Amino acid sequence: MKTGGTVFLAAFVALGASWFGLVRGPLHQLGGAQQTVILQSTDNWPPQRTGEATLGLQVYRKYGCAACHTEQVRQTGMANELALTSLGTQKAADFKDFLKSLMVVPALMNDSNTILGKLAGWNGSVPMTLYSGDDSTVVSTLADKLKPVGVKTEALVVARGADLARGWGVRQSVAADYLYDEPVQLGSLRAGPDLTLIGVRHPDADWQLQHLYAPRSQVPDSTMPAFRFLFEVRKKVAGQSAPGALVWKPEFAPAADLEVVPTLEARQLVAYLASLKANAPLYEAPFTPVTAAK
Amino acid sequence: MSDENKSCGNAANAEPTVTRSAAPMWIIVLTLGLLFFGGLYLDSHGGWFDAKVYAPYHSGEQLESFQPKSGAAMAAAQGKRVYEAVCGICHGVDGLGKPGQAPPLAGSEWVTTKGINRLVHIPLQGLSGTLVVEGKEWNLNMAAMGVALSDSDLAAVLTYMRVSWGNKAGEVTADDVKKIRDALGGHPQPANSEQLKAMPE
Numbered sequence A: 001m002k003t004g005g006t007v008f009l010a011a012f013v014a015l016g017a018s019w020f021g022l023v024r025g026p027l028h029q030l031g032g033a034q035q036t037v038i039l040q041s042t043d044n045w046p047p048q049r050t051g052e053a054t055l056g057l058q059v060y061r062k063y064g065c066a067a068c069h070t071e072q073v074r075q076t077g078m079a080n081e082l083a084l085t086s087l088g089t090q091k092a093a094d095f096k097d098f099l100k101s102l103m104v105v106p107a108l109m110n111d112s113n114t115i116l117g118k119l120a121g122w123n124g125s126v127p128m129t130l131y132s133g134d135d136s137t138v139v140s141t142l143a144d145k146l147k148p149v150g151v152k153t154e155a156l157v158v159a160r161g162a163d164l165a166r167g168w169g170v171r172q173s174v175a176a177d178y179l180y181d182e183p184v185q186l187g188s189l190r191a192g193p194d195l196t197l198i199g200v201r202h203p204d205a206d207w208q209l210q211h212l213y214a215p216r217s218q219v220p221d222s223t224m225p226a227f228r229f230l231f232e233v234r235k236k237v238a239g240q241s242a243p244g245a246l247v248w249k250p251e252f253a254p255a256a257d258l259e260v261v262p263t264l265e266a267r268q269l270v271a272y273l274a275s276l277k278a279n280a281p282l283y284e285a286p287f288t289p290v291t292a293a294k
Numbered sequence B: 001m002s003d004e005n006k007s008c009g010n011a012a013n014a015e016p017t018v019t020r021s022a023a024p025m026w027i028i029v030l031t032l033g034l035l036f037f038g039g040l041y042l043d044s045h046g047g048w049f050d051a052k053v054y055a056p057y058h059s060g061e062q063l064e065s066f067q068p069k070s071g072a073a074m075a076a077a078q079g080k081r082v083y084e085a086v087c088g089i090c091h092g093v094d095g096l097g098k099p100g101q102a103p104p105l106a107g108s109e110w111v112t113t114k115g116i117n118r119l120v121h122i123p124l125q126g127l128s129g130t131l132v133v134e135g136k137e138w139n140l141n142m143a144a145m146g147v148a149l150s151d152s153d154l155a156a157v158l159t160y161m162r163v164s165w166g167n168k169a170g171e172v173t174a175d176d177v178k179k180i181r182d183a184l185g186g187h188p189q190p191a192n193s194e195q196l197k198a199m200p201e
Helices: A004-030 A051-062 A092-102 A112-120 A136-149 A205-213 A264-274 B002-008 B025-045 B060-065 B072-091 B117-125 B151-163 B174-184 B193-198
Strands: A077-086 A128-133 A152-160 A231-235 A258-262 B130-133 B136-139
Touching: A051 A264, A077 A136, A092 A112, A092 A136, A112 A128, A128 A136, A136 A152, A205 A231, A205 A258, A205 A264, A258 A264, B072 B151, B117 B151, B117 B174, B117 B193, B130 B193, B151 B174
Parallel strands: none
Antiparallel strands: A077 A128, A077 A152, A231 A258, B130 B136
8 A cells, every 4th residue: 555654644643633623622721610700709610519518419410310401501692781770850852852863973873763763652661672783882871871861771781582582581501600610510401491590490499399399290291211210208106297297289199198209419409500500600601690670 | 565466476366555746736736725724713712722612712812801790790799799898897797786796787777878979088087986776876986997908809898788788779880989098098097977967978
């Protein structure tokens, strides 16, 4: 074989290039990752898991939860928004005229049609989104111009995407979220919902335990198999339930003299699920947190 | 190999051999074109391999323009952070105060005043002597804890007090704090409750 050397060299370069792009490059980018700071806060992200939750990750892995659940939320878009929160003493009609007069400002000219278009069918109710788009200078300019006349606005950064619309996350997943996951349980199939935010969506440990023992007791349409082997069904001692025994709705309760007690693994798994709450705004995944209306 | 082929004497059954031939010009042009397009795409979407830039963001500048700058939610987060670091040590992170140490802020008539004038004076001047909070008399001294805080931090923390733990009062802005701080001047003396009451709310 005359060209053996060339073929070897070509194969070496091809494999070397993919090793460099898929292994060495990412390692250089993210290999030294450390906790980052949550936006406008001194708290670090991600928080270290408790020991119980760290063991729970291994239970999650052992029973193949990642075969049907993912832990990755995707984001397809984002917007700088300006929300009108109060008109102050202004009347809606006067406000519209005032806003029209502002459209000669250079920073606002390009977006005047979209801003005024939103006002066409508006009846004066607040809150109302005045602007939603890419340009942060439109938001800051508009907010600066509206402040002196007593109109209150709030600048928001909004993350968008189908996963976020389902409530599975508040922002996209980024590498920092997985800092303490060993091994990372990304998952690739969503027979069940994404669990990135499960610790926020269902913070109640009893809910989780009952859902593991009898999924349809909590979610009527659930297709999740019941993980009964994570629980011990046993006779009550002297008619008394043990501390930690599950309390059931009547239609799912076992016989009167029996109780369902979670095993250690069930408790660890639930502690791990409670630790899944990627809800902090980060530099690489910014958004304005929505606080409950006061 | 070629010697072997000759000895066989059958050209149809000959092993194919590798020869060098020039690549067609169109493949070269196409490859260069693809490389050029890839370079342009990488330039506009790659974020220069910055570990902080994830799709759908495609550059560091774009990511920077989407950082939340202000807003009530962010101010509340800032206020909470300052409160827990400074005020909460005595007044409690739940705003309920600590007996013998500091009066409650939750529901306190000194916090939920209509205006903000009196409230802003308290951390900037400090307090001494007796003070009646929610019908209970406190006789304590408070240092001027707000002097060391920036205008925006003090405004955020006072706003946080006014909207947390069931309190419902208006926000305090950094401009309000700056005005009162400038009016007080260099080294204000601690106020007592009569002096505070003499001030407009």
